[in-house]
Amino acid sequence: MIREGDFVLLVSPEGKEFMIQVQKGKVFGTHRGNIDVGSLIGREFGCSVLSSKGEVFFALKPTIYDFVKRVKRKTQIIYPKDAGYIVLRLGITSGCRVIECGTGSGSLTTVLAFAAHPFGRVYSYDMRSEFIELAKENLKRTGFDLPVTFKVKRGEEGFDERDVDAVFIDVKTPETLLDSVWQSLKPGHPVGFLLPTANQVSSLLKALERGFCVSEVCEILLRRYKINPDRLRPDDIMNAHTGYLVFARKVER
Amino acid sequence: MIREGDFVLLVSPEGKEFMIQVQKGKVFGTHRGNIDVGSLIGREFGCSVLSSKGEVFFALKPTIYDFVKRVKRKTQIIYPKDAGYIVLRLGITSGCRVIECGTGSGSLTTVLAFAAHPFGRVYSYDMRSEFIELAKENLKRTGFDLPVTFKVKRGEEGFDERDVDAVFIDVKTPETLLDSVWQSLKPGHPVGFLLPTANQVSSLLKALERGFCVSEVCEILLRRYKINPDRLRPDDIMNAHTGYLVFARKVER
Amino acid sequence: MIREGDFVLLVSPEGKEFMIQVQKGKVFGTHRGNIDVGSLIGREFGCSVLSSKGEVFFALKPTIYDFVKRVKRKTQIIYPKDAGYIVLRLGITSGCRVIECGTGSGSLTTVLAFAAHPFGRVYSYDMRSEFIELAKENLKRTGFDLPVTFKVKRGEEGFDERDVDAVFIDVKTPETLLDSVWQSLKPGHPVGFLLPTANQVSSLLKALERGFCVSEVCEILLRRYKINPDRLRPDDIMNAHTGYLVFARKVER
Amino acid sequence: MIREGDFVLLVSPEGKEFMIQVQKGKVFGTHRGNIDVGSLIGREFGCSVLSSKGEVFFALKPTIYDFVKRVKRKTQIIYPKDAGYIVLRLGITSGCRVIECGTGSGSLTTVLAFAAHPFGRVYSYDMRSEFIELAKENLKRTGFDLPVTFKVKRGEEGFDERDVDAVFIDVKTPETLLDSVWQSLKPGHPVGFLLPTANQVSSLLKALERGFCVSEVCEILLRRYKINPDRLRPDDIMNAHTGYLVFARKVER
Incomplete structure (x- = not known):
């Protein structure tokens, strides 16, 4: 049942989606007329x-996907196509302890915590406190009580945790953090990286030669189709690049 | 620490990976010489x-990714690139109850259960009992005690559960299951489908017009790069197609 | 040497390209200041x-690519990535006689004629005379005297030519033209089709079963990179779909 | 009509293609039985x-595409998907004079000459004479009398021609040839490059900063579909990388 304060995904007749928080008396204006949002309270x-x-609009239940896609952002975010793969590659499940460096707007933070809860924990580092505030706000909107500890600190100074199950790094020069990663990660366990440019991938691969074993360099492309059974065809344009993903594991050095 | 019975990911000097179960006295032969697998017991x-x-080989900790990629298979499997996205799209986290129809070799079953555990549950249906046996075996190998109930039953006869959080369908003619899906799914909640052909997508989209609101039709492509910092370039060949993904939500009908 | 009436490709310091016809006294305004276009006359x-x-702007020599990319259009055009492949698949070289049906804005017409000249000829059919006028104008702008005969006629009524070397069809329901194609094409020679939707491809493939042997169904994707040696990465978005290409050859029926 | 010495494309019932030269008395063995190739003489x-x-097999007319795809090779070849685009980008048509450096197996040589004939000419340089012999042989097989002059010479020593309309470079370190390119190319005219690695693209882009204006860095992907109207779907695997294409034009330096 829809209650006051819930988020709903309002879908227009042509499939346009709007994420709305339900409040008494709230009216939401669309190109297809106004919606009395308060009237949804108590309905399914x-x-x-x-x-x-x-x-006719439909009021749907948003999933974590919808929250992540719509995080308020001051940075480039990590998209669900990449985040879902990262979770599997890093093996994040309930009980895992994970370090993330480069909180940004908190999109991946949300996904990692969603995967690790209720018994795990995400330690999310960023040196810019305004991003951590933004990430906290985005996390709160999901309605989940997700287990995240935020820290305003440069990764180069070392992470406070030891023996974590996995690490994810989303900063410009990840090479400078590899010693910190190595100190904090369980031996044989995975670390992932997102990098926008090919030059960064080359630099990182060189730096990983000491203390890490690289599993994969890849990129993931998501191609959407128009929702029309009689005229099935891909969308005209697509996101062509979010970043290169690099996965490695800590080994003896 | 590595114990007898653990799976390890043995990586050769050129990056070839072998998943091995550790046993005393076991020797594993590779093109680069034999490995005394028993000697790993007690090491990190x-x-x-x-x-x-x-x-020099390294003995790494496999993640769920490595198990899923290597399930013993008698069917086409669902790949991690797709499975990670499905988990986010369906919003599967600890506590969720999920129905899967079309167990196959159990690759997605594993991922769904990994996401839903410890407080959720996956109900996995397949009419072919030999596939369910195979999926059980694959699930067991992961070493996780994952919460899955298997059922040998045709989806057309209806699923036994009500008010589940999400459904995923991987069968040839999903149109015939839509009534079963609708009966078992919480209103406003998501259902996903994997379909190999464009014709199947068209047929499904038509059938979904009653009782469902379609969110997305897409395909996900993963492109790997050679792990060489001085000669960074994509692999020569790639998997060009696993299937089309369709996501929808149950609405009033 | 640049002469009055020539087209030049003016390139701004950040790489933005403008196609301009050179005229005495003409001034072209850009966000980086005005260019005295007439001053180019007599320069290299x-x-x-x-x-x-x-x-600093540069004045470059446009190639057929630049003209085709910038045809004035009232229709979806055929892009160079597809047109170049079509020319090779159909084997168009000087001396070839080619029928095109669905002139549209004339982008492919231009490329076919460019490949077939000086001794070949393109017969381009469209039932909408305003498109043929547009195509003529686009063809003229290239500055080449390209050998094209335009005809305002429905393909279903048959093409006037016999024993042509190749045919290309870009209309909504190519199935209805297959008899016309068969009558006009040399035996064993190729015909190509561009189709926006998967449903059209299915329909066409069924119709081709009589009298044609299908060689290939494909799509071509072009992915651009940012021109930055220190930050090499793909563009953020790309054209994700222009159309499916189908190639077949006429056989005994 | 098929004559002795012609190449035909024999197509099996399931669509497998074989390129065969027709000779009296020749028998060609396939998994579907033997074909009396000589019996084709005099037929259409x-x-x-x-x-x-x-x-039932069909005997089709091969196009330039079929010859290029099947060149005898001792090197990586340039594929039709790239070659067709290169021709348009460089603006090659009858009458153009083009320099190619890096003949290799002669696949692009063939396409450039096919585009430039009858009034143009391709000057193809390679320092390895065995490749030039191979390219000559491949060129001859097409049956076209294509206008190519081969030269065994290192590009660093300079090309013999001046004021050519376009240049294409397919060697490992194209940076070292830029002075030669600049000397031989008409001002404002295009030069193209094919490069397998991202590192090479970065190096080239830096070197092009003097004397050239870069138009585009891109890659072209061709994705094939299974030829089945009732089960339309992409092939399982595809070529994921041939090379990065770079296009530039000569400017004042």
Whole structure:
């Protein structure tokens, strides 16, 4: 049942999605007429609601995907196509302790914590406190009580935790953090990196030669199709690049 | 510490990976010489081990990714690039109850259970009992005690559960299961499908028009690079197709 | 040497390209200042020219690529990535006689004629005379005297030519033209099709079963990179779909 | 009509293609039975021929695409997907004079000459004479009398021609040839490069800063579909990388 304060995903007749927080008396304006958002309280998710122009909208249950895709951002975010793969590559499940460096807007923080909860914990480092505030806000919106400890600290100074199950690094010069990663990571366990440029990948691969064994360098492309059974075809344009992913494991050095 | 019965990922000098179960006295033969697998017992993950030819191998900790990639298979499997995205799209986290129809070799079953554990549960249906036996075996190898209930039953007869958080369907003619999905799924909640052909996507989209709201049709491509900092370039060939993914949500009908 | 009436490709300091026809007294305004276009007359291609703001622009020689990319359009055009492949697949070289049906804005017409000249000829059919006028205009801008005969006629009524070396069809329902194609094409010779949707490809493949042997169904993706040696990376977005290409050859029926 | 000495493309019932030179008395063995190749003499292209097992094969007319795809090779070749685009980017048409450096197996040589003939000419340089012999042989097989002059010479020593319309470079360290390119190319005219690695692209882009204006860095991907109207889907695997393409134009230096 939809309650006051819940987020709902309002979907227009042509499939446009709006994420709305439900409040009494709130009206949400769309190109297809106004929606009386308060009227959703007490109804079931999946219900239809008529706009002031008589158009049918549906009120759906958002998933973590919808929250992550819509984080308020001051940075480039990590997209679900990449985040889902990162979680599997790093093996994050309930109980895992994970370090993330480069909180940014907190999109990956959210996904890691979602995967690690209820018994794990994410330690998320960023040297810019305004990003940590933003990430906290984005995390709160999901409605999950996710286990994250934020730290305003440069990764080069070392991470406070030891024997973590996995590490993910999303900063410009990850080479400078490899000693910190090595100190904190369980032996044989994985670390991942996201890097926008090929030059960064080359630099990182060189630096990883000492103390790490590289498993994979890859990129993931998501291609959407128009939702039309009689005219099935890909969208005209797509995101062509978010970043290169690099995965490695700590070994003896 | 590596114990008898653990799986380790043995990595050769040129990066070839072998998943091995550790046993006393076991010898594993490679093109780079034999490895005394028993000698790993009591050592740390990440340690190096010399082959009989004096080559250095590393013994790494496998993650769920490595198990899923290597499931014993009698069917086409769902790959990590797709499985990670499916988990986020369906919003699977600890505590979720999920129905899967089309167990196959159990690769997605493993990922869903890994995401839902310890407080959730996966109900995995397949009409072919030999596949369920195979999936059980694959699940067991991961070493996780994952919460899965297997059922040998055709999806068309209906699923036994009600009000599940999400459903995933991987069968040839998913159109015939939509009534079963609708009966078992919480209103407003997501269902996903994997389909090899464009024709199947068209048929499914038509059938979804009643009782479901489609969010996305997409495909995910993973492109690997050679791990060489001085000659960074994509692999020569790649998997060009696993399947089309379709995501929808249950609405009033 | 640049002469009055020539087209030049003016390139701004950051790499933005403008195709300009050179005229005495003409001034071209850009965000980087005005360019005295007339001053280019008598200079060499490749020369630099200063804008009114003191910025350096280069005046380059456009190739057929630049003309085709910039055709005035009232329709979806066929892009160079597809057109180049079509020319090779159809084997168009000087002396070839080619039928095109679906002139549209004339982008492929231009490329086919460019490949077939000086001794070949393109017969381009469209039932909409305004498109043929547009194509003529686009063809004229290239400055080449390209051998094209335009015809305002529906392909279903048959093409006037016999024993042509190749045919290319870019219309909504190519199935209806297959008899016309078969009548006009040399036996064993190729025909190509561009189709936006997967459903059209399925329909066409079924129709081709009589009288044609299909060689290939494919799509071509072009992915651009940012021109920055220190930060090499793909563009953020790309064209994800222009159309599916189908190639077949006429056989006994 | 098929004559002795012609190449034909024999296509099996399931679409497998074989390029065969027609000779009296020649028998060609396939998994579907033997084909009496000599019996094709005097018949039309597109005709059917029965194998010794009673299976229907078609004898099709090969196009330049088929020859280029099947060049005898001692090197990585340039594929039609790239070659077609290169021709348009460089603006090669009848009458153009083009320098190619890095003949290799002659696949691009063939395409450039096919585009430039009958009034143009390709000057193809390679320092390894065995490659030039191979390229000559491949060129001859096409049956076209294509206008190519081969030269065994290192590009660093300079090309013999002046004021050519376009240049294409396919060697490991194109940076070392830029002075030669600049000397031989018409001002404002295009030069293209094919490079397997990202590192090479970075090095080249830096070197091009003097005397050239870069238009584009890109890669072209061709994705094939299975030829099945009822089960339309991409092939399982695809070529994921041939090379990065770089296009630039000569400017004042």
